[in-house]
Amino acid sequence: MAAWPVGAHSHIRGLGLDDKLEARPNSQGMVGQIRARKAAGVILKIIKQGKISGRAILMAGAPGTGKTAIAMAMSQELGDVPFTALAASEVYSMEISKTESLTQAFRRSIGIRIKEETEIIEGEVVEIQIDRSVTGVGPKTGKLTLKTTDMETIYDLGQKMIGSLTKEKVMAGDVIQIDKATGRITRLGRSFTRARDFDATGPDVKFVQCPDGELQTRKEVVHTVSLHEIDVINSRQQGFLALFSGDTGEIKSEVRDQINQKISGWCEEGKAEIVPGVLFIDEIHMLDMECFSFLNRALEGTMAPVVIMASNRGMARIRGTNYQSPHGVPIDFLDRLLIISTQAYNEDDIKQILKIRCDEEEVDMTEDALAVLTKVATTTSLRYAIHLISTGYMVAQKRKASKVDVVDIKRVSALFLDEARSVQYLTDYQDEFMFSEIAPSHGDRMAIDQPSA
Numbered sequence: 238m239a240a241w242p243v244g245a246h247s248h249i250r251g252l253g254l255d256d257k258l259e260a261r262p263n264s265q266g267m268v269g270q271i272r273a274r275k276a277a278g279v280i281l282k283i284i285k286q287g288k289i290s291g292r293a294i295l296m297a298g299a300p301g302t303g304k305t306a307i308a309m310a311m312s313q314e315l316g317d318v319p320f321t322a323l324a325a326s327e328v329y330s331m332e333i334s335k336t337e338s339l340t341q342a343f344r345r346s347i348g349i350r351i352k353e354e355t356e357i358i359e360g361e362v363v364e365i366q367i368d369r370s371v372t373g374v375g376p377k378t379g380k381l382t383l384k385t386t387d388m389e390t391i392y393d394l395g396q397k398m399i400g401s402l403t404k405e406k407v408m409a410g411d412v413i414q415i416d417k418a419t420g421r422i423t424r425l426g427r428s429f430t431r432a433r434d435f436d437a438t439g440p441d442v443k444f445v446q447c448p449d450g451e452l453q454t455r456k457e458v459v460h461t462v463s464l465h466e467i468d469v470i471n472s473r474q475q476g477f478l479a480l481f482s483g484d485t486g487e488i489k490s491e492v493r494d495q496i497n498q499k500i501s502g503w504c505e506e507g508k509a510e511i512v513p514g515v516l517f518i519d520e521i522h523m524l525d526m527e528c529f530s531f532l533n534r535a536l537e538g539t540m541a542p543v544v545i546m547a548s549n550r551g552m553a554r555i556r557g558t559n560y561q562s563p564h565g566v567p568i569d570f571l572d573r574l575l576i577i578s579t580q581a582y583n584e585d586d587i588k589q590i591l592k593i594r595c596d597e598e599e600v601d602m603t604e605d606a607l608a609v610l611t612k613v614a615t616t617t618s619l620r621y622a623i624h625l626i627s628t629g630y631m632v633a634q635k636r637k638a639s640k641v642d643v644v645d646i647k648r649v650s651a652l653f654l655d656e657a658r659s660v661q662y663l664t665d666y667q668d669e670f671m672f673s674e675i676a677p678s679h680g681d682r683m684a685i686d687q688p689s690a
C-alpha cells in the first residue's frame with residue numbers, strides 16, 4: 238500500500254483537457270463526464286484570464302458523479318490563483334457568525350498580486366575571507382569578492398551575512414544572489430568556468446553562466462497573498478500567528494474597509510493587481526436563507542471571487558424554511574447561477590475509474606475481479622465499489638494472494654452492506670432497533686428522508 242494515506246480524490250491531477258477543451262484520454266486521473274468537464278474548462282479559462290468575478294456556478298448531479306472531483310481538478314490547474322474549499326456546514330460555528338465565516342471564505346479566495354522592485358546583488362564569488370578576532374570571541378568580520386564578466390567588487394561582511402554564507406555553504410565559484418533589503422542569500426548554481434571541477438562537485442550541481450553587466454541590479458518580484466491574510470495580519474488583536482492557528486475570530490469591518498482602500502490605491506498606482514479566485518462551496522443545500530441572501534449581495538460587491546457550488550439534492554427543503562426548492566437553493570438565487578449538470582457514468586467509465594483507484598491505492602486486481610467490481614458499481618454505487626478495493630485487498634492478503642480476485646470481492650461484498658441492502662435490513666428488522674420510526678406499511682427510502690412536519 239502507499240506510504241502516504243490515500244484520499245478519495247488523490248488520483249485527480251487536473252481536468253485533463255487540452256487547449257481546445259477536448260478530453261485527453263486517461264490523463265490526469267479524470268474519466269468521462271465530458272460535458273461537465275468541458276463546462277468546467279471554459280470557466281477555468283476565464284478565471285485564469287482574470288476576466289470574471291462575482292459569478293456563481295452550480296454543479297448539480299446524483300451522488301458519486303464527480304462533482305467534488307471536478308472542483309478538485311479545477312483547483313489543481315489554477316496556479317497562484319487562490320482556491321478555497323468550504324463545506325456549507327462549516328459556516329455554522331460557535332465562535333463566529335455565519336456571515337463572518339462566509340466573508341472570510343470570500344476574502345480567502347481573492348488574491349492580491351503585489352509587485353515589488355528590490356535591489357539585488359548578483360555575481361560569481363571570487364573569494365570569501367573571514368577574519369576571526371585573535372581571542373576567538375566577539376563578532377566575526379570578513380570580505381566577499383564578487384564579479385561579473387564586466388566588473389569585480391569587494392564587499393564588507395557583517396556577522397549576519399557570514400552566518401548566511403556559511404549556512405548556504407557558499408564557496409568560491411558559486412553564482413549567488415543577495416537581496417539587499419533582507420540580506421537573504423540564494424545560491425543560483427556553480428559558474429561554468431568551474432565546470433572542470435566536476436569531479437569535486439558531484440552530478441546534481443547546476444551550472445550557470447557568470448552574470449554580465451553591473452553587480453547591483455533591480456529586479457521585480459511578484460507575490461500573491463489573499464485578502465484574508467492581509468486582514469488577519471492587520472487586525473490588531475489577532476496578529477499573524479492567527480494565520481497558523483486558524484483562530485482568527487471576527488475581524489472588524491473598519492479594518493477591512495481600510496484594507497480595501499489601501500489596495501485600490503495600490504492598484505491605481507500599478508503596484509498591485511487583484512486576482513479573483515475561486516470559492517468552492519460543497520453541499521450547498523446546507524446553507525440557510527440568511528446565507529443565501531448574504532451570497533446574493535456579496536456576489537455583487539466589487540471584490541468577489543467566482544463561487545462554485547455543488548449539490549446532489551433534487552427538490553429539497555430550503556434550510557430554515559418550509560419551502561421546497563430545486564437543490565434546496567432559493568429560486569431567485571438559482572436564477573443567478575450557471576448550472577453544470579453531471580451525468581451518471583456508463584460501464585466503461587466506471588471500469589476506468591475503478592482501475593485508476595486500484596493504481597492509486599497500489600492494489601493489484603485480476604481482470605475478472607475488476608469486471609465483477611464494475612458490475613457491483615452499476616448495481617449499487619461507485620462509492621461502494623471503491624470501498625471494496627482496499628477491503629478486498631486486506632482479504633486477499635489474508636489468504637496470501639498477491640492479486641485481488643473474484644472470491645475476495647465476493648467475500649467483502651458479503652461482509653459489508655451497500656446502502657440498498659442496509660435499508661432492506663433495517664426495514665426487515667426494525668423492531669429490534671431503538672427509536673424506529675418507520676411505519677411498517679411504507680418502508681421505502683423516501684420515508685426516512687422526509688422531515689417530520
Ligand SMILES: Nc1ncnc2c1ncn2[C@@H]1O[C@H](COP(=O)(O)OP(=O)(O)OP(=O)(O)O)[C@@H](O)[C@H]1O
Nearest residue numbers: 245246266267268270300301302303304305306549
Ligand atoms: N470523472 C471521474 N474521473 C475519475 N474519478 C472520478 C470521476 N468522477 C468521480 N470520480 C471518483 O469517484 C468518487 C466519487 O466522486 P465525487 O466524490 O466527486 O462525487 P460527488 O459528485 O461529489 O458526490 P456527492 O454528491 O455524494 O458529494 C471519488 O473518489 C472521485 O474521485
Ligand SMILES: [Mg+2]
Nearest residue numbers: 304305519547
Ligand atoms: Mg461531493
